[in-house]
Amino acid sequence: MKTNDNAKKFVLASLPGAEYLSSAVIRVVRVGYLQTTPESEVKILGYDELNEYFLTQKKKGLSSGREKSREPISKEVFEMLYPLTEGKRVHKKCYIFDQEKFKLRFDDFLDQTTLGKIQMLEVEGLEGEEYAFPKETWTEGIIDVTDDPKYLNQNLAK
Numbered sequence: 107m108k109t110n111d112n113a114k115k116f117v118l119a120s121l122p123g124a125e126y127l128s129s130a131v132i133r134v135v136r137v138g139y140l141q142t143t144p145e146s147e148v149k150i151l152g153y154d155e156l157n158e159y160f161l162t163q164k165k166k167g168l169s170s171g172r173e174k175s176r177e178p179i180s181k182e183v184f185e186m187l188y189p190l191t192e193g194k195r196v197h198k199k200c201y202i203f204d205q206e207k208f209k210l211r212f213d214d215f216l217d218q219t220t221l222g223k224i225q226m227l228e229v230e231g232l233e234g235e236e237y238a239f240p241k242e243t244w245t246e247g248i249i250d251v252t253d254d255p256k257y258l259n260q261n262l263a264k
Contacts (some may be wrong), residue, residue, distance in 0.1 A: 113230040114252045119200075121212055121225045122244040130201035130212070137198075138191025142260040149260070152184050159184035194263045200262065207231055219262035226257070 111234065136152040151160045159181055164174040196219065201212040209230040215223060227248070239245040252256040 113228050114250065115257055116229070117249045117251050117257065118212075118225045118227055118244060119247045120244055121214055122242065126242070126244070127201045127212065130203055133200045133202065134216075135200060136188070137196040137259060137263070138188050138196040139194040139260050139263050140187065140190060142194070147260050150184055150187050152177070152181075152188070157181060194260075196259050196263045207217060214257070218264060220264055221256065221262060224262075225253075 123143060133153055134155060136154070137148060137149055138152075139149045140248045141148040146163065146165045148161070148163050150159045151162060153159070160176050161179050161183075162174060162176045195217075197216045199216055201214070203210040211228045211230070213226045213228065215225070240249060
């Protein structure tokens with residue numbers, strides 16, 4: 107399945123509180139990078155609690171406008187490939203909200219990244235629009251890192 111990855115990424119000082127996150131769909135994902143270059147990346151994703159596993163390829167650019175394909179793989183294939191990703195992994199808990207026009211995903215990185223322990227927000231579906239953040243504690247000090255390559259998951263992986 108091919109799609110366009112048109113998202114904005116933000117670094118947060120902290121995640122929203124439990125009262126906000128309690129209505130989210132929660133997913134824990136293990137990501138391992140098999141190959142990364144400035145032009146593309148190939149990675150595997152494992153959602154163990156759902157028994158869902160994928161091989162994903164992304165091409166060109168930063169977060170907005172990248173082409174990506176995502177194909178299902180078996181748990182056995184995932185577990186066979188995962189050791190090859192040592193030193194190039196991300197483990198995170200995702201809080202997902204589908205809103206009318208946007209999809210919000212809060213990422214709480216469970217392990218240290220190359221930038222330490224961080225929390226991020228990804229907003230999909232902007233198509234050139236700006237997202238109006240609610241005036242809440244978690245939005246204070248929010249930083250747009252969409253075009254900063256050090257915040258690409260492949261560069262955060264350890």
